[in-house]
Amino acid sequence: xxxxxxxxxxxSFLKSTLxxxxxxxxxxxxxxxxxLSGKTNDINLPDQWxxxxxxxxxxxxxxxxxxxxxxxxxxxxxTSLPMIVAEELDVDWQKVVVEMGPFDNVKxxxxxxxxxxxxxxxWKPLREAGAAARNMLMQAAAQTWNVTVxxxxxxxxxxxxxxxxxxxxxxxxxxxxxxxxxxxxxxLKKVKDFDVVRHSQKNVEGLNIVTGKPLFGxxxxxxxxxxxxxxxxxxxxxxxxxxxxxxxxxxxxxxxxFSLTLxxxxxxxxxxxTRTFNEFVVVVGNSTWEVMNARKKLEVQWExxxxxxxxxxxxxxxxxxxxxxxxxxxxxxxxxxxxxxxxPATLLRKDxxxxxxFKNAAQIIERTYTAPFLAHNCMEPMNFFAHVTNEKALLxxxxxxxxxxxxxxxxxxKMPVEKIEIQxxxxxxxxxxxxxxxxxxxxxxxxxxxKAPVKLIYTREDDMTYGIxxxxxxxxxxxxxxxxxxLTAFHVKGGGIPEHCVHENRFPAGAVDNYLAxxxxxxxxMTVGAFRAPGSNFNAAAEQSFMDExxxxxxxxxxxxxxxxxxxxxxxxxxxxxxxxxxRYAGIxxxxxxxxxWNDPVNKKYxxxxxxxxxxxSYVAHVVDMVKKNNQPHVEKVTxxxxxxxxxxxxxxxxxVQGAVVDGIGNAMYGELTVKDGVPEQNNxxxxxxxxxSEAPKKIDVHFVENDIDPTGLGEPPFAPVFGAVANALxxxxxxxxxxxxxxxxx
Amino acid sequence: MAVxxxxxxxxxxxxxxxxxxxxxWVLRDHLHLTGTKxxxxxxxxxxxxxxxxxxxxxxxxxxxxxxxDKPITTIEGLSEKGDHPLQKAWLEHDVPQCGYCQAxxxxxxxxxxxxxxxxxxxxxxxxxxxxxxxxxxxxxxxDAIKTAAKQG
Ligand code: FES
Ligand code: FES
Numbered sequence: 001x002x003x004x005x006x007x008x009x010x011x012s013f014l015k016s017t018l019x020x021x022x023x024x025x026x027x028x029x030x031x032x033x034x035x036l037s038g039k040t041n042d043i044n045l046p047d048q049w050x051x052x053x054x055x056x057x058x059x060x061x062x063x064x065x066x067x068x069x070x071x072x073x074x075x076x077x078x079t080s081l082p083m084i085v086a087e088e089l090d091v092d093w094q095k096v097v098v099e100m101g102p103f104d105n106v107k108x109x110x111x112x113x114x115x116x117x118x119x120x121x122x123w124k125p126l127r128e129a130g131a132a133a134r135n136m137l138m139q140a141a142a143q144t145w146n147v148t149v150x151x152x153x154x155x156x157x158x159x160x161x162x163x164x165x166x167x168x169x170x171x172x173x174x175x176x177x178x179x180x181x182x183x184x185x186x187x188l189k190k191v192k193d194f195d196v197v198r199h200s201q202k203n204v205e206g207l208n209i210v211t212g213k214p215l216f217g218x219x220x221x222x223x224x225x226x227x228x229x230x231x232x233x234x235x236x237x238x239x240x241x242x243x244x245x246x247x248x249x250x251x252x253x254x255x256x257x258f259s260l261t262l263x264x265x266x267x268x269x270x271x272x273x274t275r276t277f278n279e280f281v282v283v284v285g286n287s288t289w290e291v292m293n294a295r296k297k298l299e300v301q302w303e304x305x306x307x308x309x310x311x312x313x314x315x316x317x318x319x320x321x322x323x324x325x326x327x328x329x330x331x332x333x334x335x336x337x338x339x340x341x342x343x344p345a346t347l348l349r350k351d352x353x354x355x356x357x358f359k360n361a362a363q364i365i366e367r368t369y370t371a372p373f374l375a376h377n378c379m380e381p382m383n384f385f386a387h388v389t390n391e392k393a394l395l396x397x398x399x400x401x402x403x404x405x406x407x408x409x410x411x412x413x414k415m416p417v418e419k420i421e422i423q424x425x426x427x428x429x430x431x432x433x434x435x436x437x438x439x440x441x442x443x444x445x446x447x448x449x450x451k452a453p454v455k456l457i458y459t460r461e462d463d464m465t466y467g468i469x470x471x472x473x474x475x476x477x478x479x480x481x482x483x484x485x486x487l488t489a490f491h492v493k494g495g496g497i498p499e500h501c502v503h504e505n506r507f508p509a510g511a512v513d514n515y516l517a518x519x520x521x522x523x524x525x526m527t528v529g530a531f532r533a534p535g536s537n538f539n540a541a542a543e544q545s546f547m548d549e550x551x552x553x554x555x556x557x558x559x560x561x562x563x564x565x566x567x568x569x570x571x572x573x574x575x576x577x578x579x580x581x582x583x584r585y586a587g588i589x590x591x592x593x594x595x596x597x598w599n600d601p602v603n604k605k606y607x608x609x610x611x612x613x614x615x616x617x618s619y620v621a622h623v624v625d626m627v628k629k630n631n632q633p634h635v636e637k638v639t640x641x642x643x644x645x646x647x648x649x650x651x652x653x654x655x656x657v658q659g660a661v662v663d664g665i666g667n668a669m670y671g672e673l674t675v676k677d678g679v680p681e682q683n684n685x686x687x688x689x690x691x692x693x694s695e696a697p698k699k700i701d702v703h704f705v706e707n708d709i710d711p712t713g714l715g716e717p718p719f720a721p722v723f724g725a726v727a728n729a730l731x732x733x734x735x736x737x738x739x740x741x742x743x744x745x746x747x
Numbered sequence: 748m749a750v751x752x753x754x755x756x757x758x759x760x761x762x763x764x765x766x767x768x769x770x771x772w773v774l775r776d777h778l779h780l781t782g783t784k785x786x787x788x789x790x791x792x793x794x795x796x797x798x799x800x801x802x803x804x805x806x807x808x809x810x811x812x813x814x815x816d817k818p819i820t821t822i823e824g825l826s827e828k829g830d831h832p833l834q835k836a837w838l839e840h841d842v843p844q845c846g847y848c849q850a851x852x853x854x855x856x857x858x859x860x861x862x863x864x865x866x867x868x869x870x871x872x873x874x875x876x877x878x879x880x881x882x883x884x885x886x887x888x889x890d891a892i893k894t895a896a897k898q899g
Binding site for chain 2: 072075076202203205206207209211213214215218221227252288289290293377379426427428429430431459651655656658659660661662663666684685686690692693694696697698700
């Protein structure tokens with residue numbers, strides 16, 4: 001056992017309560033290393049969230065319940081987070097009951113799902129929570145048996161005193177433990193002694209899923225609940241002018257039709273208050289089908305928007321954003337980006353003297369990459385249940401960030417946060433989109449106006465045409481080579497509509513003497529939001545494709561070339577800072593090289609592409625093996641190497657990486673949301689191409705670097721590097737470089 | 748509106764709905780059997796797959812009037828304890844991520860194995876290609892079907 005100092009402070013407390021009928025309920029308020037600032041962060045959270053409550057309940061008949069603080073959208077947190085508590089609590093995992101906790105940032109910490117942060121943020125607090133509970137139970141036993149606590153051992157939910165041969169179940173001492181004072185320090189297990197964590201445990205909701213239990217927001221129901229749908233403008237750049245509900249109201253089952261405004265004039269939007277359309281028409285009725293049909297009878301007039309200004313306040317930083325008028329089209333957006341890319345841009349980072357180095361170069365390689373808007377297309381469309389009365393509000397549904405929407409809701413409903421109860425259901429996907437809770441606020445306002453419990457449902461079309469897309473991007477890379485084909489300067493200039501995604505401190509920053517990173521942005525009335533590995537997904541795609549072409553121009557093996565650069569970044573880094581650990585980066589490249597049989601002649605039959613990337617605190621490399629299937633390039637096999645520190649639930653982690661690879665191939669090859677005169681040209685799966693089973697690889701071998709580093713996330717890091725590996729394999733397969741996503745369109 | 752008699756998972760129900768209502772919404776809104784999912788509403792994703800007379804159909808595009816009196820099986824009725832060979836194989840391979848598409852995947856696989864108890868990889872592809880999984884669990888879906896086929 002290693003002794004660690006726990007970070008209890010004045011702000012933290014541990015509450016133990018006697019359960020009705022005896023038994024222990026421990027709610028921990030731990031102040032731990034919960035900070036999300038620091039050099040490797042993609043997201044900064046406010047300081048007041050630096051608290052966490054682990055939640056353990058033990059009944060006298062020895063039922064151990066562990067509450068999962070973070071909502072589940074397929075990333076396995078409902079299994080893997082409680083596993084961490086169970087490990088330190090030392091209970092039999094098979095007997096643990098897991099329950100999803102309600103929204104309560106005081107008790108459960110940030111409860112934010114995104115940025116691949118759940119495991120990383122909760123790792124230490126949950127270990128401390130489990131260890132402290134175990135310690136209290138040991139103290140209770142020691143007091144009763146009249147022995148010292150040091151002589152008590154535990155195993156699988158049992159307490160033992162070897163000398164006297166005494167033993168008891170946790171449940172036997174649960175009530176007594178409830179009266180034990182807060183332990184001042186807890187001992188944490190040695191990593192090598194783990195027997196729950198690092199061992200594959202099945203999804204705790206597996207049986208519920210395969211038997212069709214009501215787990216998702218869309219499945220939620222209540223007596224007297226009505227169904228609501230929204231008619232939003234048909235195009236970005238349009239707004240509601242007037243509507244006629246006469247025909248709709250005549251339809252069977254329809255209760256009400258009205259228009260609503262989401263945010264009042266001058267509303268200061270938080271970072272996740274993004275919404276595309278502020279005014280919309282609502283149809284409320286008895287059942288989904290009736291509302292769907294009646295909505296079709298609405299006669300709505302839309303009109304073009306004028307330029308507006310919005311005030312955004314992102315964790316205290318206030319800024320004004322201009323939302324331009326106009327109906328945009330994809331073709332003109334690409335043309336605009338092409339023009340803008342030629343103009344001067346904002347300097348993000350400069351090392352050495354890149355201008356001179358380019359002037360003196362023997363050879364300059366310049367390539368431009370583009371990517372379209374992407375729709376998240378969660379399998380479960382946006383929806384939320386709301387029951388708002390004058391006294392309180394109950395909201396139930398799929399949501400990634402309850403703590404961010406609660407203050408917004410409180411302002412909009414003019415109701416204190418304490419009166420707002422939010423319950424998070426299992427989510428049918430999230431991918432970033434469900435961090436933006438506009439649909440929850442809409443549901444709340446609809447319920448308030450309709451004076452009834454209401455479930456707001458977006459149809460697939462509503463969902464896909466709403467906006468909050470992954471931005472469309474352009475990235476231009478330039479590399480200067482001297483006469484000996486040494487890399488002397490590197491330049492990245494990237495932009496997007498309406499955001500750029502240049503990460504100026506990422507690889508190869510720190511590895512090239514003369515380095516320049518610049519960015520630009522073009523305003524738009526199309527909204528964007530976080531999309532699995534935000535920013536990184538395209539930054540990785542473009543950069544890792546360029547690296548491949550650069551290595552080829554320099555006559556080097558693409559893995560060895562990257563390793564050389566990483567060696568430089570490690571031994572003699574350029575500039576003050578780069579955001580990656582060169583050793584860990586090199587580690588995944590070496591691992592993927594070995595495991596893929598990179599130099600093995602048997603693999604000559606494949607068109608192979610490699611890519612490696614660091615984002616969201618983890619390192620992932622892929623080798624994509626392509627063949628021709630029905631005369632088309634097809635990914636047959638992928639080898640992945642991952643360094644995310646300790647792997648909490650190995651098989652679930654493999655599943656996550658495999659899913660990210662499939663998702664990456666799909667989006668690289670097919671993903672695209674285009675607009676014409678402001679209207680999305682894809683509004684359902686007949687036009688928006690999602691990867692299918694026959695297009696998925698036969699095999700995805702996942703290898704983890706084994707180390708004892710505290711775990712980092714896995715939802716996003718394996719996704720970003722897929723695109724580049726696919727592009728590089730396509731080059732080998734077709735003889736042609738692919739610069740513009742989606743690649744299938746360029747075949 | 749019309750009264751329609753349904754036979755769902757061996758139980759008889761009479762529902763008074765617009766005969767054009769897709770079976771999906773009758774199951775979900777009227778019978779509170781929410782295991783069958785809505786994903787697209789246009790027969791393009793497979794989330795709403797159920798069995799009608801033992802054959803897989805897309806319930807989002809199937810009017811309830813056409814399903815009257817015919818045996819319907821939904822995920823809830825596939826087995827009593829979640830121990831249908833495909834459900835067991837799904838658990839063995841820990842297939843689901845978000846889980847939303849999985850009921851449709853399983854129901855479609857049930858129909859496939861009924862028709863063809865030992866499908867080849869190509870046959871699995873051909874039959875399962877209409878069922879989208881946004882989380883990308885296809886490899887495990889394929890493996891789970893093969894495991895179930897071996898046991899069947
Ligand atoms: S909901 Fe029926 S196929 Fe998509
Ligand atoms: S498991 Fe999420 S859509 Fe298939």
